[in-house]
Amino acid sequence: MRQAFVRQLLEAAKEDPNIVLITGDLGYGVLDDFAKALPLQFINAGVAEQTMASLAGGLASLKKKVFIYSIGNFSTLRCLEQIRNDICSMNHSVTVVSVGAGFSYGPQGYTHYAIEDISVMRSISKMNVYCPSDSYEVSVVLTKILNEGKPSYLRLGKGGEPLLHPSNLSSDFEDGVTLRSGPDATMIFTGAIGSQVIAAAEILSSTGIEAEVISFPQLSPISVRKIQNSTSILFSIEEHVTRGGFGSAVLEGLSEADSGRRVRMLGVNYDGYSLGSHSYLQDISGLSAAKIAKYVNSKLAS
Amino acid sequence: MSEIWRKDTEKLANEIRVKSLRMTSKAKASHIGSCLSVADIFATIYSGTAKISPETVDTPARDRVLVSKGHVAAAYYAVLESTGFIDLSELDSYCQDGAMLGGHVSARVNGVELSTGSLGHGLPYGVGLALGLRVSFPGTRVFVVMSDGELDEGTTWESALIANHHKLDNLVVVVDRNNLQSLDTTENTLALEPLADKWRAFGWNVVECDGHDVEKLRDAMNKTGPLMVLATTIKGRGVSFMNNSVAWHYRSPSEEELTDALIELEVK
Numbered sequence: 001m002r003q004a005f006v007r008q009l010l011e012a013a014k015e016d017p018n019i020v021l022i023t024g025d026l027g028y029g030v031l032d033d034f035a036k037a038l039p040l041q042f043i044n045a046g047v048a049e050q051t052m053a054s055l056a057g058g059l060a061s062l063k064k065k066v067f068i069y070s071i072g073n074f075s076t077l078r079c080l081e082q083i084r085n086d087i088c089s090m091n092h093s094v095t096v097v098s099v100g101a102g103f104s105y106g107p108q109g110y111t112h113y114a115i116e117d118i119s120v121m122r123s124i125s126k127m128n129v130y131c132p133s134d135s136y137e138v139s140v141v142l143t144k145i146l147n148e149g150k151p152s153y154l155r156l157g158k159g160g161e162p163l164l165h166p167s168n169l170s171s172d173f174e175d176g177v178t179l180r181s182g183p184d185a186t187m188i189f190t191g192a193i194g195s196q197v198i199a200a201a202e203i204l205s206s207t208g209i210e211a212e213v214i215s216f217p218q219l220s221p222i223s224v225r226k227i228q229n230s231t232s233i234l235f236s237i238e239e240h241v242t243r244g245g246f247g248s249a250v251l252e253g254l255s256e257a258d259s260g261r262r263v264r265m266l267g268v269n270y271d272g273y274s275l276g277s278h279s280y281l282q283d284i285s286g287l288s289a290a291k292i293a294k295y296v297n298s299k300l301a302s
Numbered sequence: 303m304s305e306i307w308r309k310d311t312e313k314l315a316n317e318i319r320v321k322s323l324r325m326t327s328k329a330k331a332s333h334i335g336s337c338l339s340v341a342d343i344f345a346t347i348y349s350g351t352a353k354i355s356p357e358t359v360d361t362p363a364r365d366r367v368l369v370s371k372g373h374v375a376a377a378y379y380a381v382l383e384s385t386g387f388i389d390l391s392e393l394d395s396y397c398q399d400g401a402m403l404g405g406h407v408s409a410r411v412n413g414v415e416l417s418t419g420s421l422g423h424g425l426p427y428g429v430g431l432a433l434g435l436r437v438s439f440p441g442t443r444v445f446v447v448m449s450d451g452e453l454d455e456g457t458t459w460e461s462a463l464i465a466n467h468h469k470l471d472n473l474v475v476v477v478d479r480n481n482l483q484s485l486d487t488t489e490n491t492l493a494l495e496p497l498a499d500k501w502r503a504f505g506w507n508v509v510e511c512d513g514h515d516v517e518k519l520r521d522a523m524n525k526t527g528p529l530m531v532l533a534t535t536i537k538g539r540g541v542s543f544m545n546n547s548v549a550w551h552y553r554s555p556s557e558e559e560l561t562d563a564l565i566e567l568e569v570k
Contacts, residue, residue, distance in 0.1 A: 058430025
């Protein structure tokens with residue numbers, strides 16, 4: 001996902017000299033090609049995320065399309081006020097890119113778990129929030145960001161995420177992209193947790209439950225057009241705390257649409273202090289395929 | 303010519319003080335001490351030192367002024383009014399319900415480049431502007447007006463490193479060095495001295511000058527950057543009973559105090 005993002009950004013930047021990529025001294029082996037190919041459009045701001053964010057605002061005031069890049073919490077929580085004041089309130093074309101969504105950094109520990117970033121970013125006025133699940137979604141999301149030139153948050157995994165979609169997507173993804181159909185329940189997700197959700201749908205299918213699965217690469221503004229009218233239970237699934245996250249965004253959207261659809265939210269349900277591999281942390285958070293399937297099954301039965 | 307410029311600029315500074323006093327008194331707003339402290343700095347910048355005017359406010363190849371100490375909004379709006387960026391009627395509505403002009407600087411106001419009020423934002427934003435302008439519009443400059451208390455912020459020193467690393471010769475920072483911050487002196491709060499040496503050690507061109515002498519300020523601001531102008535000032539300058547008093551960071555002048563203050567300023 002990271003590589004797909006940087007490759008596409010590089011190709012776009014070759015055509016558009018106003019595209020600038022700034023890193024907070026991270027991206028070893030990932031940003032090298034960009035830095036070598038377009039040294040005048042690449043800045044390493046050093047380990048200075050707050051200044052990086054404000055600096056990006058200053059550059060964007062000159063009609064630059066700026067991308068600031070760092071690990072999950074460093075490009076978001078560390079410089080939150082700079083993002084709010086110097087980027088969003090000024091309506092600048094700056095994209096905050098975070099890598100290592102959720103528990104991607106596994107054994108690196110608590111500081112590296114990005115599990116509150118969606119809540120925080122989507123609460124800021126004018127901020128568009130995107131959380132793609134695979135390289136196909138990265139492609140359409142990045143194209144939209146470049147075309148629109150608005151303050152944006154792009155939440156990426158760490159790399160190596162499986163492809164969830166069979167082929168390139170259309171640009172019409174704001175309402176969610178359906179990956180599987182089924183009448184018994186709807187499972188909606190955002191980000192790379194999608195592979196576990198699809199696997200969960202297969203487990204459920206083996207027990208006779210056919211669930212619809214929809215990916216939401218765009219979280220803010222949220223669209224519930226596709227999901228507001230069905231009558232089966234809607235399960236929101238995210239590798240992120242449920243407080244203010246994807247599920248909360250969906251509930252807000254359903255409230256605004258005056259929808260009575262029943263929703264159950266599944267997300268990180270522990271404090272984030274445990275340590276282990278990505279899959280281990282997903283599992284103890286109730287986000288492995290087996291546990292998602294078990295949860296859905298239990299709610300359908302209740 | 304220089305004498306005319308000096309007199310005109312001093313007159314502008316006096317206008318800023320008078321208008322700031324009236325605005326903060328009417329609105330019962332804070333920060334008049336800082337407004338009086340920074341008046342000569344604003345007057346110098348807006349008397350031709352920065353290449354900006356109401357006619358070129360949207361011209362890409364203009365100088366940029368960032369007022370990082372956003373709490374001196376009254377003084378900043380006063381200079382913007384005196385130099386034709388905004389109307390006098392807008393000053394009259396300062397801090398009133400539904401007004402455009404509030405207690406901290408807003409980019410919704412004509413001529414303002416960046417909303418400020420949280421300290422430590424103007425310099426890093428200015429670094430970004432200077433990086434871009436240097437390539438896009440050589441010869442343009444970025445002026446950042448900061449408070450000395452603001453230097454406590456971490457972004458100040460991050461930006462100090464970055465500006466020197468990129469040799470931003472088009473970046474001019476003016477610190478309103480009045481030695482007072484929110485609760486006490488800067489030295490009793492979080493000691494800054496030896497301040498000039500610190501900036502020199504970061505690779506900046508440092509000029510120390512009298513921050514109430516407009517010619518010295520102008521000459522200092524015309525040096526090559528990354529430039530740190532440490533402008534020695536007096537908080538409350540121009541109104542004797544407000545001089546060097548932390549209280550006037552918060553208090554607003556009563557009607558009687560306003561009258562006394564205006565006598566001091568207009569009698570001169």
